[in-house]
Amino acid sequence: MYLKVRVIENRSIGHPAQGIFRLVLSGQAAKIAKPGQFLHIQVSDTYDPLLRRPLSIAGIDKNKEEITIYYKLLGRGTDLLTHFKENDYLSIMGPLGSEFTVPQQGELLLIAGGIGIFPLYSLIQAIDQEKVKIHLLWGGENIDFLESADLKYLVNSGVNVKISTMDGSLGHKGLVTDLLQEMVQDSSMIALRCNNLVSAACGPKGMLKATAEICLNNDIPLEVSLEERMACGIGACLGCVCTVRGADGTVKRKRVCKEGPVFRAKEVVWDAEC
Numbered sequence: 412m413y414l415k416v417r418v419i420e421n422r423s424i425g426h427p428a429q430g431i432f433r434l435v436l437s438g439q440a441a442k443i444a445k446p447g448q449f450l451h452i453q454v455s456d457t458y459d460p461l462l463r464r465p466l467s468i469a470g471i472d473k474n475k476e477e478i479t480i481y482y483k484l485l486g487r488g489t490d491l492l493t494h495f496k497e498n499d500y501l502s503i504m505g506p507l508g509s510e511f512t513v514p515q516q517g518e519l520l521l522i523a524g525g526i527g528i529f530p531l532y533s534l535i536q537a538i539d540q541e542k543v544k545i546h547l548l549w550g551g552e553n554i555d556f557l558e559s560a561d562l563k564y565l566v567n568s569g570v571n572v573k574i575s576t577m578d579g580s581l582g583h584k585g586l587v588t589d590l591l592q593e594m595v596q597d598s599s600m601i602a603l604r605c606n607n608l609v610s611a612a613c614g615p616k617g618m619l620k621a622t623a624e625i626c627l628n629n630d631i632p633l634e635v636s637l638e639e640r641m642a643c644g645i646g647a648c649l650g651c652v653c654t655v656r657g658a659d660g661t662v663k664r665k666r667v668c669k670e671g672p673v674f675r676a677k678e679v680v681w682d683a684e685c
């Protein structure tokens with residue numbers, strides 16, 4: 412479970428003020444990694460800080476045995492992580508957690524809020540776009556953020572992308588869920604639904620809740636990747652539980668690190684005390 416992986420690249424990308432880094436790791440973890448899973452990374456060579464940081468897998472190259480991760484500089488832990496250089500070794504646990512379903516044909520709608528795009532990159536990479544058409548709605552603060560979080564990769568990947576920004580510097584001014592609401596009301600949605608439309612989302616909890624309401628009200632199956640603070644990362648400490656409701660109506664607590672982070676949206680009880 413504990414692995415040492417070599418750092419291939421760890422550098423700031425895009426506008427420095429956005430604090431977004433790309434970390435590429437070499438190791439056998441890539442052989443078994445799946446889209447939606449995460450690595451639990453020790454961010455220093457000492458036990459300070461004690462807790463590892465869970466970071467979503469954004470890219471998997473099984474042939475080169477490489478995993479790509481994007482992270483945003485948010486505090487001491489991620490700051491320490493920025494100090495690792497090429498050919499340093501990092502201690503990781505993983506890949507951990509549940510994965511996204513990878514559709515084999517039809518239409519896939521992705522909805523991302525902010526850095527919630529990062530785990531969706533690994534899903535996009537796993538899709539055979541000859542067989543599955545991908546539609547992505549992505550919202551961020553402003554154009555600088557979106558460019559720094561690798562908008563160019565998306566544009567080059569052939570995905571049909573619609574953007575929203577809070578300041579209107581690119582695309583629709585407002586929330587990504589505005590774009591979703593507009594899309595489900597558009598007449599083209601009928602054709603997408605007839606072609607086995609499924610969806611997946613990642614972002615802040617409020618955005619995921621609103622996304623789930625819109626998708627489920629329109630009979631669009633949705634998987635969500637939940638973001639939760641984690642300690643152990645392996646299901647032992649119960650520090651990351653969320654509430655779900657089973658098909659029989661029974662309410663249960665599930666661990667985001669173990670049974671998640673990917674859940675079916677129709678199971679999640681959004682307003683429960685987690």
Ligand code: FES
Nearest residue numbers: 642644646649668
């Ligand atoms: Fe410990 Fe999930 S982080 S149970």
